[in-house]
Amino acid sequence: MIKRKSIYILVILLLTLTSCENTNWSESFQERSTDPFGTYILANELENLFDNNETRVLDEHIYDYLLDDASMSVENHANYVCVKSYAYRLDDLSTAKILEYVALGNDAFLALSYFNETLQKELNFEVSNEDGNIYNIQALKELDGNLYLKDKSKSYYYDRNLRNNYFETIDTTTTVVLGTQKAKGVTNPNFIKIKHGLGYVFLHTQPIAFTNYYLLKDENAAYVEQVFSYLPDRDIILDTQRHRSTYNQNKGDRPKKFALNFFYSNPSLKWSLYVAFFGLLLFLFLNARRKQRAIPELKPLKNSTQDFTHTIANLYLKEENHKNLVTKKITYFLEKVRSLYHIDTQNLNDSFVEKLAAKSGNTEHTTKYLINTIITVNKRSQCSQDELIRLNTLIENFFKNK
Numbered sequence: 001m002i003k004r005k006s007i008y009i010l011v012i013l014l015l016t017l018t019s020c021e022n023t024n025w026s027e028s029f030q031e032r033s034t035d036p037f038g039t040y041i042l043a044n045e046l047e048n049l050f051d052n053n054e055t056r057v058l059d060e061h062i063y064d065y066l067l068d069d070a071s072m073s074v075e076n077h078a079n080y081v082c083v084k085s086y087a088y089r090l091d092d093l094s095t096a097k098i099l100e101y102v103a104l105g106n107d108a109f110l111a112l113s114y115f116n117e118t119l120q121k122e123l124n125f126e127v128s129n130e131d132g133n134i135y136n137i138q139a140l141k142e143l144d145g146n147l148y149l150k151d152k153s154k155s156y157y158y159d160r161n162l163r164n165n166y167f168e169t170i171d172t173t174t175t176v177v178l179g180t181q182k183a184k185g186v187t188n189p190n191f192i193k194i195k196h197g198l199g200y201v202f203l204h205t206q207p208i209a210f211t212n213y214y215l216l217k218d219e220n221a222a223y224v225e226q227v228f229s230y231l232p233d234r235d236i237i238l239d240t241q242r243h244r245s246t247y248n249q250n251k252g253d254r255p256k257k258f259a260l261n262f263f264y265s266n267p268s269l270k271w272s273l274y275v276a277f278f279g280l281l282l283f284l285f286l287n288a289r290r291k292q293r294a295i296p297e298l299k300p301l302k303n304s305t306q307d308f309t310h311t312i313a314n315l316y317l318k319e320e321n322h323k324n325l326v327t328k329k330i331t332y333f334l335e336k337v338r339s340l341y342h343i344d345t346q347n348l349n350d351s352f353v354e355k356l357a358a359k360s361g362n363t364e365h366t367t368k369y370l371i372n373t374i375i376t377v378n379k380r381s382q383c384s385q386d387e388l389i390r391l392n393t394l395i396e397n398f399f400k401n402k
Contacts, residue, residue, distance in 0.1 A: 002301070011042060025137045027161065029084050029207060031057065033241050036213035039083055042224070044083065045215075046236050049228045060372040063094045065237070066101055079231050080108040082239040089241045092118045100122075103197025107231055108143035113165055122195045123201060124171035126362040130164035130184070145183035147190065147209065149226050155182070158209065165205035166190050178230055181206065193230065202231065236366045245341045322383045330374050334394050348375060362401050370394045 024035040026369040031043035044110060046055045058065055060081070065071055075327045080098060081091070089109065090098070095118045102108050110119075115127055134140055146155040164190030179191030204227065214220035334345040341359040343352065348371050357367035374392060377387055 017335055025202040026209075027085055027208065029211065030239065033211055034212060037211040038096075038235060039211055041215040041239060042210050046228075046238065048077070049225060050231075050236055050261065051233050051381050053233065053235045055238055057238045057240060058243065061089065061094070061243045062237075062239050063097050063245040064243075066097045071135065072101065072104060077106050078235045078237050079104065079233075080237045080239065082241065082242055083111040083207045086113070086114040087116075087239075087241055087242070090116060090119075092116075095122070097198060099201070100390065102199035102201055105198035107200050107202065107234075109204070109228075109231060111207040111210055113163060113207060115203065123174075123203075125175065125192070125194070127204070127205065127223075128166060128168035128188075130166075130186075134163065137308065143183070145181055147179060147181050147206065147223060148187075149179045149191070149223070150177065152226070156209075156220055158206075158214065158220065161208045162206060162315050163208075167203070167205065170194075178202075179204075179227070190229065211294055217285070221259055322385055322388045323381065323386040326377050326383045326388055328394065329388070329391060333374070336399070343371065360398065360401070362398055366398070370398055 015291060023392065025037065027037040028035060029039050031039045034040050043055075043057065047053060056078075065300065070076065080101065090160075098108055099122055113129075120126055131143060135145070138161075140161045143162050143164070144157070144159050145164070146157050147162075148155055157165050162181070162183060164181075164183045164186075167177075168188075170177070170189070170192060171194075175197045176193045177189045177191070178193050179189070180187050181190040192203050193200045194203065201362075208214070209220065210224055215224060262352065282309075288356070337343055337356060338345055339355065343359065345352070348366075353364060353368045353371055355372075356362075357364040373391060377383055377391060
C-alpha cells in the first residue's frame with residue numbers, strides 16, 4: 001500500500017508531523033484530516049487496496065443512501081467501510097438497514113472502539129474494554145501493544161493509543177476470529193467476521209490502526225493491507241459519518257422529505273440558492289440604509305370651540321328658545337360683516353344694503369331681502385322655529401355667494 005501511495009500525500013503528512021510545533025494528536029478519524037490520527041491516507045488508498053474499484057465517499061447518511069432501490073439491488077454488491085472511534089450516527093434504524101444490506105450479499109467493515117448495543121444484540125457478540133474511558137493524550141501515549149492476524153505468525157507493533165478493546169464473547173456458529181491483539185501480556189480477539197444472510201460483517205476494535213500516523217509506517221501499513229484482503233474485491237462505500245439522516249426518529253422509520261433536498265442534490269441549484277439568499281440579505285441591508293425612519297402621523301388638534309358651539313345650540317333647541325337663537329344668529333352675522341367687509345352695522349339702511357351687496361358679490365335684491373328679514377325678526381319678542389330656519393338658510397346662502 002505504501003509503495004503505491006502518491007508522493008504528495010507523504011509530503012503533506014511529513015510536513016504536518018515534522019514542521020508544526022503543536023501537532024494535533026486528537027483522534028479525529030476524519031478522512032480530510034492530515035493530522036496523525038486522521039484517515040486521509042486510508043480514504044485516498046482504498047481504491048488501490050481493492051484493485052482500483054471505485055470508492056464512493058457518502059455525501060448523505062447511510063440510511064438515506066440505502067433507501068434507494070438501486071443500492072439494495074442484488075446485482076450491485078459493494079463493501080461498506082466505516083472507521084471511527086464511535087459511529088454515533090449509526091442508531092438502531094441505521095444499524096438495521098446496514099444488516100439488511102449485508103443480508104443481500106454485501107459486506108460491511110466496521111472499525112470502531114465502541115459498538116452500539118443493537119449491533120451487539122443482532123450479531124450476538126459482546127465487547128470489553130480493560131482501559132476504561134481514556135481521553136488524555138499523555139495517558140493514551142502509554143497504551144501500546146501488538147496486533148496479529150489469523151494464520152500469521154508476524155506481529156505488528158503499535159507504540160501508542162492502542163486501547164485494550166476486544167471481543168469478550170462471540171457466537172462460534174456464525175463468527176470467525178481473524179485477528180488478535182496482545183496488550184499487557186494478555187491476548188484477546190480484536191478482528192472477527194460474522195456471517196449474516198448472504199454477506200459478512202467484519203468488526204475491528206482498533207480503528208487507530210487505520211490512521212495516518214500508522215499508515216506512514218511500512219510495517220503497520222502492511223497490516224492494514226492484510227486486514228482488507230479478507231474483504232471481497234468490490235466497490236467501496238466509505239461512510240464519513242458527517243451527515244444526518246432525513247427521517248424523523250419521533251415518528252418512526254419513514255424518511256422525512258425536505259423541500260431543500262432537491263436543491264442540495266444538484267450542485268448548480270444549491271449554489272443558485274446560496275446566491276439568491278445572499279442577494280436577499282444584501283438587498284435588505286442596502287434598502288434598510290437608504291430608507292428614512294418612518295415619520296409618525298400627527299393628528300390635527302381637535303376644534304373644541306366648534307364642539308362647544310354645537311353643545312350650546314343643541315341646548316337652546318332643546319329648550320325651544322328660538323328668539324335667543326335668532327338674536328345670536330343676527331349678532332354673528334353682523335360681526336362677520338364687520339370683520340369681512342369692514343362696514344359699519346349701526347344703521348341697516350339702504351346705503352348699508354348697497355355697500356354690503358357690492359362688497360359681498362350678492363345682488364342688491366337678495367341683500368335687501370336678508371336685511372329686511374333680520375330687522376323684522378329682531379323686533380319680535382317671540383320667534384317660531386320656521387323663522388329661525390329661514391333666517392339661518394338666508395345667512396348661509398348669503399356667505400356662499402360672496
